[in-house]
Amino acid sequence: MKSKNSGQREKGTKLLSIRDLYVEGFSDERWHPIVRGVDLSLKRGEVLGLIGESGAGKSTIGLAAMGYAKPGCRITQGSILFDGIDLLAMAETARRRLRGSRIAYVAQSAAASFNPAHRLLDQTVETVVAHGIASREAANRDAIKLYRRLHLPDPDTIGFRYPHQVSGGQLQRAMTAMAMACRPDLIVFDEPTTALDVTTQVEVLASIRKIVEEFNTAAIYVTHDLAVVAQMADRIMVLRHGRTVEEAETRQMLAAPAEDYTRTLWAVRKLAKPEVPAADHLLTIDNITAAYAGKVKVLQDVSIKVPRGRTVAVVGESGSGKSTLARVITGLLSPVSGSISFAGHRLPRTLKERPKDILRRIQMIYQMPDNALNPRQTVEEVISRPLEFYLGLKGAACDRRVGELMHMIEMDESFLDRLPGELSGGQKQRICIARALAANPELIICDEVTSALDQIVQEEILKLLMRLQQEFGVSYIFITHDIATVRAIADEIVVMHQGKVVEQGLKTEILTPPHAPYTELLLSSVPEMDPDWLTKLLETRERKRVGAAN
Amino acid sequence: MNPVVRMVLQRLGLGLITLFIVTIIIFSAIAMLPGDFAKAMLGQSATPETVAAFQREIGIDRPPVERYFAWVGQIVQGDFGSSFASRTGYRRTVAEIIAPRLYNTMFLAVMTALIAVPLALGLGILAALYRNSWFDRVVNTVTLTTISFPEFFVAYMLAYLIISRDTFIGTEFAQSLPEWLAASINWVLNLVPKFPTLANISDQTPFWEHVWRAALPSITLTLVIVAHMMRMTRAAIINMLASPYIDMARLKGMSPMAIVLRHALPNAWAPIVTVIAFNLAYLIVGVVVVEVVFVYPGIGQLMVDAVKSRDVPVVQACALIFAATYILLNLTADIISIATNPRLLHPR
Incomplete structure (x- = not known):
């Protein structure tokens, strides 16, 4: 994907110019500007990273590169030249012929973007067959080859599965x-790994990078994660x-980022607090085993x-x-075995058995405000209810x-009359706090x-939570999959894998080697700003794999 | 066991239980009707002795619980019993009374379904494809209008239209119009086939003749049921069009028609099929008004007559058939909903 990885690959002629x-x-009831006067150009085989917080217009620009505006959006001005063709001047039917065949799209949530009613293979070859590029049989054979190249397990048969499988x-x-099936000149990747775990993300990033490089496909890579874009892109646009x-x-x-705003995007990752060992324990969880509806044990x-x-x-x-x-700690799910003690007293297992005062002392904040x-x-109603x-x-x-x-969460009292729909994501999370x-x-x-917030807003929320802890001495159990957040806020870390605790201890103990094998995998999978990080990681893992095989 | 097979068996079992409960409800409801066959038959001037003798003859003097179990016992063996209209030496079984009527009703229902279901699906798909266009609006308005009129009104209007075909030119109204206008209206009216306005048929009527005579009732019923199914098809498809995989299909360069047919419709079957089942059940259970208007000898009229004369075995059998129709059609709808859901059909 990047020239340094593919041995000084030739960058071709100009492909896209916006x-x-x-x-x-x-x-x-009115039109709001989303994109305001953006210029962009892309050569054949080049990968451009678009980065910014939500609402920056990066996905909209990615779609505009296909001559497409989402329902409820319109392109009002500008020109989009793809390989010399003016995408905005041409008829919709002609644009449709380009889409999928010469410009393809990879969406953020693959689980939602595959049609649940059809098999993967049928969906993969749909464009090839519909655009009359190859026969269904030839397209099927080619799709299986692509599955193999992308390291999908059982490439010969995986296409016959349905998306939920x-x-x-x-x-x-x-x-x-599916995007590669027609061998397009350009692929728009719209946050393709945002919904994935870090360990899975590494594999997908590696697969995408490899195949784009092999076919010398140009790409626009939309993401809000700088470390990810550093691995994928030749050039970055903020x-x-x-x-x-x-x-x-x-x-x-x-x-050397030139602008202040770009530097603030870096800042969150540098947020880190020194750990403070604790004098005593508030909550002790002992040998908890839990399962849903008597099925597989989840804990x-x-x-x-x-x-x-x-x-x-x-x-x-x-x-x-x-x-x-x-859910077990709050009593929403009663454990199969084990016990929990809170402030020296054993907690009843179920919510019903717990007195109101216990309920008051354990509160919860959720991912989606x-x-x-x-x-x-x-x-006002939201906050006064618990009072x-x-x-x-x-x-x-x-x-x-x-x-x-309201003062504690650094919000003005003028917000008290507002409904949640009139607040930003960060403000809503503050109300939940x-x-x-x-x-x-x-x-x-x-x-x-x-995890549902932009990086800059994340930083503000984390700082607020830390300040509140210092002022009121409240304890946090911070559930996250994001290692940067852990560095920022934790005193102690518990690493979990498949319902078991892999490791627990003070932050420095866990984050400095030697690690337990799973912790090692987890930590090494967190993308770093170094543009060579992915290459080095893959080399290291390959060496280990070969070493283990011998 | 395959989860789908298991679910079908489960639903079948539940259906049987429902049917059993329905037998109790039917029996008690009919037992609560004032008067009985004997009184209805012999009239007010009959002496109590004659009535009692007649009641004994047809067996309605026995306690209700005993009669109920006798009835259910017969049904389980496939015997619907004898009509109260039977006489010694002249036994009329309920089955032989109902069979030709049920055939007629089924004939009309199937014929209407064959017209209405494809029509509703087609219109619904087109309305979804060209949503908010003039086509969509016209289809919506027309179907809404036809569903808003009572069905007997639709039936009489259609019959009137057929009659006007021959009589329009002679009316005062036509003569008050300019000649060219009257002539062209007459020409348009003459395009309408001359459907029979009375759908009187017998078991000797040949098949195509039957179709021809049932045309007006069938068109009436189509006008009544098409709106519901069409609107559900349209709504279910449009609901699907907001899904991310539809955006994906657009970005894959699929045509709007392919998107609706290949990507939206397969995921929209469940609500559509439920509404279709509901309307098909109506075609069997609720057509009595249309039958009366066109004098079509269906099961609805039979049941009304039987209720009037308190011919309890016939009423019970009709009610049971109606209940079974509902249960069976809903069961079929459930099975189709399941069969079109790959998550259930192909578990992980």
Whole structure:
């Protein structure tokens, strides 16, 4: 993909040229600008990374490169020349012939973007057959070859499965195969690994990079993750509010970003707090085993200690049992065996058996503030409910406390009349934090609270949580799959894999080698800013694999 | 066992249980009807002794529980019993009374379904494809209009249309119009085939003659049921069009028609099939009004007559057939919904 990896690959002639692009989106009864005058050019075989926070217009630009605007959006101005053809001037039917065959698309969520009703193979070859490029038999054979090149397991038969029968990482590779089926000149990758675990992400990144390089395909790689784009792109363009902030060769951009905004994108990853060992433990989990509806055990013999006034980060990939652990602690799921003691007392297993005061002392904040807030309740109603329910506050006392809480989460009281729909993602998460704090809890379980947010907003939320811990001595169980967040906030770390605790200890103990094998895999899979990181990692793993085989 | 097979067996079992409960409801409901066959037959002037003797003869003097079990016992053996209209030496079984009527009803239902279901699906798909266009609006308005009128009104209007074909030119209204206009209206009216306005048929009627005579009832029923199915097809498809995989199909360069047929429709079957089943059940269970208007000898009229004369075995058999129709059609809809869902059909 990058010239240095493919032995000074020849960059070809100009393939795509976007000039002065303006795109608008329709919401709240009027048109809002999404992209405001972006220029972009791409040569054959070149990979351009588009990076920026959500709302920067990066996906919209990626789609515009296909001459496409999402329903509810329109391209109002500018020119898009693809291989000398003006995409905006041509008829829709002609554009349709280009899409899929010469310009292909790989979507963020492969699980949602594959049609559940058809087999993978049929979907992979659909474009080839519909555009009349090859017969179905030839296309099927070629698809199987592509599956093999992308290292999909059982390439001969995996195509006969339905989307729900294969894993997310495999689907994302199958989608890359689908995009490759017509051997397009350009592929738009729209956050292809954002929904994946780090361990899976490495494999998918490696597959994508290999195949794009082999076919000398040009690509636009849209992501919000700088470390990822550093591995994939020859050139990076930073976007904000629909405008270009800066554009440079990958190495140059990483070594010396010119703009302040670009530097703030780096900052979050540098956030780190020194760990503080704890004096005593607030919560002790002993040999918990849990299962859903008597089926496979999701947690096996899990024992964890949560120090008072500190943060324990629980890390692991999806399916490792992190969220189930939270459900057991809060009493939503009663464990099959084992016990939990909280502040020296044994916790009843189920929610019903727990007195209100225990419920008050353990609060929870969720990943999706959108789902956790009632869209019909104002901020004031959301925050005063726990005050009334747990503490019996009413009238002026309640209002005063709501004001204090708003002050704690650094939000103005003018927000109190707003509905959740009128707030940004970060503001909504702050309201969720205020709601948890309102109960004066001793323990807050944070379930992936920052993973739906942009990096800059993430940093603000993490700083707020740390400040609140210092002021009120509340303990956190911080469930996350993001190692950067762990570095930023944790005192202790628990590594989980397939329902078991792999390792636990102080942050420095866990993060400095030697690691347990799974921790090693997890930590090494976290992308780093070094543009050679992926290449080196793959080499190291290959050496180890060969070494182990001998 | 394959989960689909298991689910089908499970539903069949549940259907049988439902049917059993329905027998209890039917029996008690009919037992609660005021009057009985004997009184209805002999009239008000009959002496209590004659009534009692007649009640004994047809067996309705026995306690209800005993009669219920006798009835259910017969049904399990496939015997619907004898009509109260039977006399010694002249036994009329319920089966032989119902069979020709049921055949007629099924004939009309199947014929209507063959017209209405493809029509509704086709219109629904086109309306979804050209949503918010003038075509979509016209189809929606027309189907909504036809469903808004009571079915007897639609039936009489159609019959009136057929009659106007011959009589229009002679009406005062036609003579008050300019000659060219009256002539062209007459010409248009004459394009309408001269369907029979009375659908009187017997078991000797040849097949195509039967089709011809059932045309007007069938068109009436089509107008009544098409709107519901068409609108559900349209809504279910449009609902699917918001899915990410539809965006993906657009970005793969698929044509709008291919997107609707290949990508949206296969995922939209479940709600559509449920509505189709509901309307097909209506074709068998709820057509009595249309039967009366066109004098079509279907099972609906038979049941109404039987209720009037308190011919309990016939009423019970009709009610049971209706219940079984509902259960069977809904079962079929469930099975189709499952069979079109790859998550259930092909488990991990």
